[in-house]
Amino acid sequence: MLQLNYIRENKELVIERLAIKNFDASIIVDEIIELDNLRKSTQTVLDNTLSEGNKLAKEIGKLYSTGQREKADEIKVQTGELKKKAKELEQKLNDVVANLNEKLVELPNIPHPSVPKGNTDADNELIHEEGSMPQLHENAIPHWELASKYSIIDFDLGSKVTGAGFPFYRGKGARLQRALINFFLDEALEQDYLEYQPPLLINADSGYGTGQLPDKEGQMYYAGEDDLYLIPTAEVPITNIYRNVILKEKDFPIKNVAYSSCFRREAGSYGKDVRGLNRLHQFDKVEIVQIQHPKKSYETLEIMKDQISDLLRKLELPFRIVRLCGGDLSFTSALTYDFEVYSAAQKMWLEVSSVSNFENFQANRMKLRYKDEGGKSQLAHTLNGSALALPRIVAALLENNQTEEGISIPAALREYTKFDMIN
């Protein structure tokens, strides 16, 4: 969330910038500042009341130890009243703080100056495109047909056992998954990331820390009996490692990578673009997360962008990079690059990765800080990106590499798959 002081000092700017995200903050910002004023004044009165009570309590202690019982009892009457008053003030303060917090978590992150205006993905800014479009043979078919032709992914079986969007991968399909995961992890290790295997369920505090709660509550699977959420991305557990942590400047950059299954309810997204692997409830992803010094986070974002580009290059997939417009930018992000791979049989671009700088938005929620040179606590910056998400990569690989003889595996992957063709 945004820092209170920042909102106070840059009220007009906040309103103006959030408008790029199509968020009208004009009313809520005033409410927030007003609540904060109330919070301050209430705390001042409460502190003074408690201070007085503390003084009297000490006096009573002294009087008891010197045997002046009666005098002590007189003072007790006063402390009783102070106590009552303090309790009321405390209640009020709690209410105000809760109210304030409720409003604060509703404010999205402020977009970076480079973020273009716009409402939908049509307004995203194309910043890079590379790779040659595959020329498919006449009988080329989309990946869901290839999947059943070669018996490598079974969507119907998934529906039987679980439900739509939970496919089985089988034979070379399963081995291709495993190969991609290992390939992505190894590539990240080459770049000095530390590998983690995170829990797949998280508590509500973690959900708030990275911003899935309360914004995306309905998009996560929820295990009610234990009050836990299935992770929509490894970003959540991996970033929350640093919740309530104070780092040292020399700790930067922190570079973590994790493979995990991801679970998304995708409530409300029906109709087109959900066939086959295009949109699943459970999918696999390798995620890279960095914690960085505020001054270096945008430099780091570019590096992460290059790393992801390199993966797609090695997989020989034609791809393009877009800078998300305000309307397409997520609640928590300040700047996001989306990577899209061309899926030749579907004749469309599929999003395979998002890499984002959250600046201190998540860090503020998580209280993720570092000590600066002057010994003061400052909020760190968090970044993450998919490197990469499997299903659409698999879709593109199957479609783009199909031949009359079968589907050929790109050279970089063969040492992982240990086969060259799916046939």
Add this chain to the structure above:
RNA sequence: GGAGAGUUGGCAGAGUGGUCGAAUGCGGUGGUCUUGAAAACCAUUGAUCCUUCACGGGAUCCAAGGGUUCGAAUCCCUUAUUCUCCGCCA
């Protein structure tokens, strides 16, 4: 799942109702000494919030939340979590 014992500052660890934000050790930082380093010695060393131009003053925090009390790290309740034993189990 059952029984018992824990949870204190970066770490280890004392503290069982007032003088405790908390002994001591280690670690960190600064300094003395040294050609330099180590050792030794000296000093310093938590977070958040309110208030103040500033110096400073104040409040809160001993797993989390609630309670008892004039006063709680210390007593009571709830929850989380760790360890040991038993049970179950991949």
